[in-house]
Amino acid sequence: xxxxxxxxxxxxxxxxxxxxxxxxxxHCASDIMxxxxxxxxxxxxxxxxxxxxxxxxxxxxxxxMGAYDVLQxxxxxxxxxxxxxxxxxxxxLVKQGLVHRIQQLNAFTACMxxxxxxxxxxxxxxxxxxxxxxxxxxxxxxxxxAADSFCFAIESSTIEAIGLCPRCQGSVI
Amino acid sequence: xxxxxxxxxxxxxxxxxxxxxxxxxxHCASDIMxxxxxxxxxxxxxxxxxxxxxxxxxxxxxxxMGAYDVLQxxxxxxxxxxxxxxxxxxxxLVKQGLVHRIQQLNAFTACMxxxxxxxxxxxxxxxxxxxxxxxxxxxxxxxxxAADSFCFAIESSTIEAIGLCPRCQGSVI
DNA sequence: ATTGACACGTTATAATATAACACTCATAAG
DNA sequence: CTTATGAGTGTTATATTATAACGTGTCAAT
Numbered sequence: 387x388x389x390x391x392x393x394x395x396x397x398x399x400x401x402x403x404x405x406x407x408x409x410x411x412x413h414c415a416s417d418i419m420x421x422x423x424x425x426x427x428x429x430x431x432x433x434x435x436x437x438x439x440x441x442x443x444x445x446x447x448x449x450x451m452g453a454y455d456v457l458q459x460x461x462x463x464x465x466x467x468x469x470x471x472x473x474x475x476x477x478x479l480v481k482q483g484l485v486h487r488i489q490q491l492n493a494f495t496a497c498m499x500x501x502x503x504x505x506x507x508x509x510x511x512x513x514x515x516x517x518x519x520x521x522x523x524x525x526x527x528x529x530x531x532a533a534d535s536f537c538f539a540i541e542s543s544t545i546e547a548i549g550l551c552p553r554c555q556g557s558v559i
Numbered sequence: 560x561x562x563x564x565x566x567x568x569x570x571x572x573x574x575x576x577x578x579x580x581x582x583x584x585x586h587c588a589s590d591i592m593x594x595x596x597x598x599x600x601x602x603x604x605x606x607x608x609x610x611x612x613x614x615x616x617x618x619x620x621x622x623x624m625g626a627y628d629v630l631q632x633x634x635x636x637x638x639x640x641x642x643x644x645x646x647x648x649x650x651x652l653v654k655q656g657l658v659h660r661i662q663q664l665n666a667f668t669a670c671m672x673x674x675x676x677x678x679x680x681x682x683x684x685x686x687x688x689x690x691x692x693x694x695x696x697x698x699x700x701x702x703x704x705a706a707d708s709f710c711f712a713i714e715s716s717t718i719e720a721i722g723l724c725p726r727c728q729g730s731v732i
Numbered sequence: 733a734t735t736g737a738c739a740c741g742t743t744a745t746a747a748t749a750t751a752a753c754a755c756t757c758a759t760a761a762g
Numbered sequence: 763c764t765t766a767t768g769a770g771t772g773t774t775a776t777a778t779t780a781t782a783a784c785g786t787g788t789c790a791a792t
Contacts, residue, residue: 403709434770453748466772473749474771489662490717492748492779507702509711518709524701529680532693533720536576538682539728543720544663547702552710607739626779639741646780647740665748665779 402506404498405448405518406551414498415445421500422484431482436465440475441484441496449515450493488517490546505543511551518551575679577671578621578691579724587671588618594673595657604655609638613648614657614669622688623666661690663719678716684724691724 401407404414422441426433433441443459444451453472460475461467476494479485484500487493488508495517499506505526506519522545533540574580577587595614599606606614616632617624626645633648634640649667652658657673660666661681668690672679678699679692695718706713 520705528697537725541722547713547716549714
């Protein structure tokens with residue numbers, strides 16, 4: 387990941403490429419926390435301490451994290467250290483659209499666009515594990531067309547690509 | 560699923576819609592077994608009894624099956640009944656492109672187009688669990704474009720949609 | 733006949749995920 | 763105020779999915 391932790395904040399709504407480029411991550415993370423709180427207030431859901439902490443943990447990096455890794459972090463922070471503690475918070479955050487589940491990794495990553503209701507495509511770097519969210523409007527359009535020709539009614543879909551992020555393409559093994 | 564087991568074979572290479580429409584499944588399955596054997600001979604790989612049996616089991620229906628369900632079937636057929644037996648055969652078949660892994664279900668389904676090297680999109684019916692393979696050329700094109708704009712180099716990708724198949728849309732609960 | 737690679741069966745264990753129950757606490761109904 | 767009610771949390775236990783590691787067998791090429 388490419389956090390310079392400088393003042394070069396990119397401003398406003400993050401570009402989708404945020405995970406792949408240098409940015410003021412402290413700002414980017416706190417920004418999303420604020421949006422999460424706003425969202426919770428708006429929806430009447432509760433962003434409780436565990437839930438908030440899980441989101442913070444996932445926001446530390448743009449990489450996906452397994453539930454048990456999150457759990458370990460929670461335990462050191464004094465929260466319960468049994469699996470349901472982590473899974474419940476993660477599932478809540480996923481339901482709220484604040485966290486995405488990465489199927490290919492059985493792992494979770496903070497959503498970088500919590501205000502939009504979206505189901506992005508995930509670009510997962512197999513070297514550094516960074517996960518970026520790509521807009522899927524055209525992809526989804528193509529998928530819907532395919533489904534239509536089958537008379538299949540899509541309810542939700544998952545699009546995940548494994549490969550190399552721009553940075554890791556330079557340093558291929 | 561819609562097996563009439565009649566003589567109405569659709570002929571030649573199966574239509575991608577095969578999973579969703581009535582067809583002579585015995586024929587459709589034996590057809591694919593033959594292709595699998597040919598493929599193994601061509602590639603110098605071995606379609607051993609366990610592997611063959613696993614493929615047969617998956618070919619019984621167009622639904623995805625968990626590794627442990629496959630294992631149970633293997634056990635009753637006199638093969639080993641420890642997980643590695645099933646996983647090894649399944650992984651072999653996946654590597655050969657004869658079986659697909661459905662990430663959303665942690666399950667496996669026989670490939671209906673084993674001759675093509677393809678990575679289809681999967682249309683998974685949440686009612687009857689039938690899995691169809693949709694051509695992804697346009698979808699993949701859109702995905703590649705999105706990835707390009709990130710300078711992300713895709714190596715493999717997974718596209719899975721959950722929803723209702725044509726038949727189950729009529730009888731929605 | 734021997735070797736070497738692949739496949740198989742088994743034991744054991746890892747990794748991921750959920751069920752079920754007891755307790756707390758905020759809150760809103762009485 | 764006080765008492766139901768429901769949501770959230772912590773815990774125990776267990777389910778589900780998957781792999782590591784080792785010994786044995788099989789078969790084809792030497």
